Structure formats: C-alpha cells, structure tokens
Amino acid sequence: MRGRAGLGEEGEELAIKFLKKNGYRIIQRNYRTPIGEIDIIARDGETMVFVEVKTRESMRYGLPFESIGLRKRQRISNVAALFLRRFKEIPPCRFDVVSICYEDGRPRVDLIKGAFDI
Numbered sequence: 001m002r003g004r005a006g007l008g009e010e011g012e013e014l015a016i017k018f019l020k021k022n023g024y025r026i027i028q029r030n031y032r033t034p035i036g037e038i039d040i041i042a043r044d045g046e047t048m049v050f051v052e053v054k055t056r057e058s059m060r061y062g063l064p065f066e067s068i069g070l071r072k073r074q075r076i077s078n079v080a081a082l083f084l085r086r087f088k089e090i091p092p093c094r095f096d097v098v099s100i101c102y103e104d105g106r107p108r109v110d111l112i113k114g115a116f117d118i
Contacts, residue, residue: 011055011107012039015098018109024049033082036075040098041083047092050080052115055100065099065112077118 016026024042031038040051052072054064076095084090097115101108 007055007057008053011098011100012053014055014100014107014109015040015051015053018098018111019051022111031079031083033079035082036079038076038079038083044094047094048084049094049096050076050083051096051098052076053098053100057102064101065097065110065115068097068115073116080118 012029016029019040019042020026024044026040026042027048028041029039031041038050039053040049042049042051052068054067056064073095080093080095084093094114095116095118097112099110099112
C-alpha cells in the first residue's frame, strides 16, 4: 500500500502524461500560495486550465472527483485568481479535474473538463 503522498504524486504523474497525450501544454505543477495550491496549470489551446488531480486506490469511498467540495473549489478559484494577476489580459479559463481510481491494480484516468465554475 502506498502512503497518501506517494499516491498523490503517482496520480499527478499519470495526470501529466494523460493531459500531454490529450494536447495540453503544462505551464506549472504544484503552484503554491499562502492560501492554497493548484496541482497543475496548463493550456488547452488558448484556454488556461487549472487542474485538480484526485487519486484513490479504490472506489470504496466513491469516485475521486466527488471529494472536491465547495470549500476546495473556492480555494482553487482564489489561487487561480492570484496566478492570473500576472496577465495584462486574462485568457479564457477553465477548471478541470483529473480523477484517477485504481481498478484491479490498474489506474483508470478520467478527465472532467469544466468540472466547476468560479
């Protein structure tokens, strides 16, 4: 069994590979601020995408993306706003979730585009 940190890092690596394979250009990983963190910031064409990665070893407690509550969405939105301050013109933005769940020892990776709004 992996620890939470190991599972999270493994999930982020899988998410990066998956996003690149699907045409995303990775801008930054683990963007940290005093108010929170965004796992992955990427571009999907002209759209700036803020990606939350959720990984679970089983579906015992539901699908990974179901654990992203209102508080977490608000925190991600606030961190995204801090990141966007560096732009003179704010690009189109979207919040995606990469949900990873291990089934029979194999990871199932799902991308939820536009998973939530600000």
